Amino acid sequence: MSATALLLWMSARGEGSWEQFRAAVEELHLGDNGEISPDSSADEIAEEAGLPLYHLLRLNLQRLGHAEFNAGAGGCDWKTAPPCMAISERRDGWLGVVAGARSPALLGRLLGQEGHARALSEPCAGAPDVIRFFASSPSGLVASATNAGIHVQQNAATSMLLSLPVIGDRSVWRRGDIPVGTEWRIERFSPETLGWRPALRTEAQECEFGLFRFTLRHRRHVLLCSRSRGAFEVPVQVGKYLVVRRRHRRLWRYDGDEWRLTVPATCRPPFLVERALLSCSGVLPSYERQEGNAGLLHYVDVPPSAAQLACAVLGQELR
Numbered sequence: 001m002s003a004t005a006l007l008l009w010m011s012a013r014g015e016g017s018w019e020q021f022r023a024a025v026e027e028l029h030l031g032d033n034g035e036i037s038p039d040s041s042a043d044e045i046a047e048e049a050g051l052p053l054y055h056l057l058r059l060n061l062q063r064l065g066h067a068e069f070n071a072g073a074g075g076c077d078w079k080t081a082p083p084c085m086a087i088s089e090r091r092d093g094w095l096g097v098v099a100g101a102r103s104p105a106l107l108g109r110l111l112g113q114e115g116h117a118r119a120l121s122e123p124c125a126g127a128p129d130v131i132r133f134f135a136s137s138p139s140g141l142v143a144s145a146t147n148a149g150i151h152v153q154q155n156a157a158t159s160m161l162l163s164l165p166v167i168g169d170r171s172v173w174r175r176g177d178i179p180v181g182t183e184w185r186i187e188r189f190s191p192e193t194l195g196w197r198p199a200l201r202t203e204a205q206e207c208e209f210g211l212f213r214f215t216l217r218h219r220r221h222v223l224l225c226s227r228s229r230g231a232f233e234v235p236v237q238v239g240k241y242l243v244v245r246r247r248h249r250r251l252w253r254y255d256g257d258e259w260r261l262t263v264p265a266t267c268r269p270p271f272l273v274e275r276a277l278l279s280c281s282g283v284l285p286s287y288e289r290q291e292g293n294a295g296l297l298h299y300v301d302v303p304p305s306a307a308q309l310a311c312a313v314l315g316q317e318l319r
Contacts, residue, residue, distance in 0.1 A: 240266075
């Protein structure tokens, strides 16, 4: 069975618990045919390729805008998003990517219509089938979405990116404490190697500015530490870009002819930035292994405006 069957099940329920989600993954025998690869899904591909299958599916469903996890609404652990068509410009026209809950009836309305835009459903490794519409103008996509009865988000990527705070906005940082005890494994992120190295507690307490990871069995804390400002809990990918920006490192490459954005796999964009980038194509980034170095992630069909906005949010410069 495919991840498409999982999304159909989730759409029928609407919301549920984490235990129900895990049970559905097991009952549907997802991954038995080898279609789901850690390379295309892990949050930190080089480090977490051993993530359980249900975690990989959760990450991909969130990145592609199909569902939200740990939403906290009514005590539910996950909830499917309303069906929506995200519209973006392409080099040769306009693209509409369908995300969110789906049903057999909705799929019939989406794929059975003619005249407004060309519809295409394709398999996507590690995620539900991607449903895309192609047209010469946005109006054809809006008409197709309206006929199917789903919402439309014009210029989806730029709209999402414009709503995000820049990475240095401290109003969204949360004060934290360095864990106490000798049993914690402590690591520091290196902006030079883009990897983690062993560190001492005194390093976290006395450094000018650094990102540290504290691990004890199943517990993990990622802290941005500064001797003058204290410690702050930040999402790991946000923390990486903060320390990289301080060293003025440019990590992103953009091919303006192909509209392809390339980033190191260990520094994949933070969650909401990546969701915006993926809305441009509807497919997960491809992973390129490199001998002796961290791999690369390639995001396709990213318009120049979206690439520039994403860079501005993360304090990067395109090269």
